[in-house]
Amino acid sequence: MLEEDEKLIVFVNGKEEKGDWNTAYEVREQFAKKSDVVIVNGFQINENVELKDQDEIVLIRKGIMPKEEELECMLTARHTPAVHGKLKKGKVAIAGLGGLGSNIAVSLARIGVGMLRLIDFDVVEPSNLNRQNYDIRHLGLLKTVALKQQLQDINPYIQIDTVNKKITEKNAAELLKDCEIVCEAFDNPENKAMLINTVLTHLPGIKIVSASGMAGYKSTNLIRTIHPMKNLYLCGDFETEAMAGCGLMAPRVMVCAGHQANMVLRLLAGEEEV
CATH class of the missing domain: 3.40.50.720 (NAD(P)-binding Rossmann-like Domain)
Structure with missing residues (x-):
């Protein structure tokens, strides 16, 4: 188990989270096991990737309209916040x-x-x-x-x-x-x-x-x-x-x-x- 100050900080569907994960799929397993789509820093991934501090992750299920805040997170990641x-x-x-x-x-x-x-x-x-x-x-x-x-x-x-x-x-x-x-x-x-x-x-x-x-x-x-x-x-x-x-x-x-x-x-x- 990592010390608190060694844990990775990422943003999952717009919310700051801190944990022991190393990869995007580990985050998916914790927060949204049924999600089909994983978007990391604005790009949908088809294979697992290692995470860095402050990465932005959006988890979305296929065929289901995401909540407003989830869609906003996805568009923001795609377009950049500004x-x-x-x-x-x-x-x-x-x-x-x-x-x-x-x-x-x-x-x-x-x-x-x-x-x-x-x-x-x-x-x-x-x-x-x-x-x-x-x-x-x-x-x-x-x-x-x-x-x-x-x-x-x-x-x-x-x-x-x-x-x-x-x-x-x-x-x-x-x-x-x-x-x-x-x-x-x-x-x-x-x-x-x-x-x-x-x-x-x-x-x-x-x-x-x-x-x-x-x-x-x-x-x-x-x-x-x-x-x-x-x-x-x-x-x-x-x-x-x-x-x-x-x-x-x-x-x-x-x-x-x-x-x-x-x-x-x-x-x-x-x-x-x-």
């Missing part, structure tokens, strides 16, 4: 829940953004399933309702606000005023321009991440992110519009949505350059 703390405080609105918006929302929920406001007035239709993050079981549901279900399956501990109405020049400022970042995710160019102009003109403290040009199946390497002016970020190839023979399809749309979500992540983390 970054995750900023994401948890984030407030992001997503205007339009189609191919762009639904995929942006899923990415932001997975990284633990604290509050997501989902804005749309439409229902899920069969034609949406080729690129939007919905299942057959969602057909006929309001997109706000269907997407909230999806996000709660990913992370039930984030705040999800839903607004079942069309965003317009008249109501946009009121709907968005308490958010840090707005993701513009409309199909219609006029609606895109309206939202960008409204945010830049009436909400000077809010950043907007917009998109243009992701139709068809040209190279995804053409899609990029630019910062054309203060508080405005644009993602896409900026020229390929949906038209006859060049429809909106999952791969390019999801790549563009990934650019938007990553720009939101960078902004929340304090990085304003693309």
